[in-house]
Amino acid sequence: MAAGNTMPTRETTMATRVHAIRIERRAISLTEIVVAVIFMSIALMPLLGLLIAGHQGTAQTLHQTQAFLLADDVVEAVGALRYEEIDATLAADIAVNMPVPQPTYTRTVLVDPKEDVADTIDKKGKFRVKSVKVKVVWLGPGEEEKRTIELVALKTKVDR
Amino acid sequence: MSSGRSKHAPAAFTLVEALLAFGVAFVLMVVLYTLLVSSRRGMVRGEGKLEYIGEANLLFQSLKMDVQALRKAPAWNEAAKELKLDILRVERKPYRAVPERVTYRLESGTIHRRADLTGAAAELEHRRFGLDKLKAFKVTPGALRSAPNITVNLRFEIEADNAPTDFSKVLFLKNLLTDKTWNPLPEP
Numbered sequence: 001m002a003a004g005n006t007m008p009t010r011e012t013t014m015a016t017r018v019h020a021i022r023i024e025r026r027a028i029s030l031t032e033i034v035v036a037v038i039f040m041s042i043a044l045m046p047l048l049g050l051l052i053a054g055h056q057g058t059a060q061t062l063h064q065t066q067a068f069l070l071a072d073d074v075v076e077a078v079g080a081l082r083y084e085e086i087d088a089t090l091a092a093d094i095a096v097n098m099p100v101p102q103p104t105y106t107r108t109v110l111v112d113p114k115e116d117v118a119d120t121i122d123k124k125g126k127f128r129v130k131s132v133k134v135k136v137v138w139l140g141p142g143e144e145e146k147r148t149i150e151l152v153a154l155k156t157k158v159d160r
Numbered sequence: 161m162s163s164g165r166s167k168h169a170p171a172a173f174t175l176v177e178a179l180l181a182f183g184v185a186f187v188l189m190v191v192l193y194t195l196l197v198s199s200r201r202g203m204v205r206g207e208g209k210l211e212y213i214g215e216a217n218l219l220f221q222s223l224k225m226d227v228q229a230l231r232k233a234p235a236w237n238e239a240a241k242e243l244k245l246d247i248l249r250v251e252r253k254p255y256r257a258v259p260e261r262v263t264y265r266l267e268s269g270t271i272h273r274r275a276d277l278t279g280a281a282a283e284l285e286h287r288r289f290g291l292d293k294l295k296a297f298k299v300t301p302g303a304l305r306s307a308p309n310i311t312v313n314l315r316f317e318i319e320a321d322n323a324p325t326d327f328s329k330v331l332f333l334k335n336l337l338t339d340k341t342w343n344p345l346p347e348p
Binding site: 037041044059065069081085098101 | 184199206209210220305306311325329
């Protein structure tokens with residue numbers, strides 16, 4: 001190689017290629033942005049689902065509390081009434097005198113017509129038990145999904 | 161060849177690309193902002209509902225305790241939103257029953273339970289329920305067969321709510337009022 005020769009050496013050719021590559025990669029193409037946006041949107045979807053699930057969970061907690069209060073009213077009614085007043089017509093009386101204030105909930109009261117009778121431990125009397133089942137139903141997050149709370153109240157009496 | 165092409169290659173966005181990128185970013189920001197605002201509102205609503213549950217339960221428990229110690233029928237004043245309960249409070253050392261009047265009154269979103277006491281004892285018995293979020297407090301007397309009762313209705317609502325939250329509880333006036341053998345302590 002003579003002095004002043006304009007032919008590029010191997011080193012200068014490599015340097016030019018590297019420089020060219022650097023210039024080409026300096027900007028981001030629109031396609032890359034769109035792909036990035038799509039990926040970001042996909043990544044945000046579970047976050048949205050999480051928020052919706054959290055909101056539904058809180059709503060269900062509220063429903064459960066309200067349903068429990070409705071069922072507990074009947075349990076307390078059984079506690080307040082005399083043993084003889086627990087009969088088959090009690091459910092109708094409860095529906096009239098203690099109506100469910102919110103239409104979201106359906107409360108069913110079932111008085112077991114069968115009375116359990118057993119001897120007391122000292123065999124000197126009779127131990128009587130009546131049971132009342134309370135069921136409160138409401139709609140879950142899905143329109144066809146139903147949630148239920150069931151409580152059983154027992155009323156006892158000892159005859160001596 | 162490659163060095164010549166690289167010199168003329170675009171080093172940044174064209175105007176159209178920049179506008180498109182700006183538009184996409186703007187839409188994305190709007191979506192994110194909406195998501196965050198709605199999630200924040202949802203969180204406030206959720207927190208509020210849990211607070212309502214806690215406050216309603218505390219109030220019902222307090223009412224139940226007082227109703228079980230009733231010595232006279234309760235008096236409800238609809239205009240003042242006030243429930244008056246004449247109860248027998250049990251004291252120890254010496255063990256005795258003391259007649260006491262307790263009032264539950266709705267005042268600017270909170271139900272205040274006060275006993276007709278004075279001084280430090282009055283402040284000790286002064287309890288608050290509702291955290292300024294109660295919109296309605298109503299008591300309806302009723303009866304189921306031989307058991308008289310009161311139905312307590314509560315309505316909570318804050319600005320972030322899209323619907324009010326209602327609670328209802330039936331409290332039976334049992335024990336001191338109906339069952340004379342419940343508390344063996346005589347009235348003074």
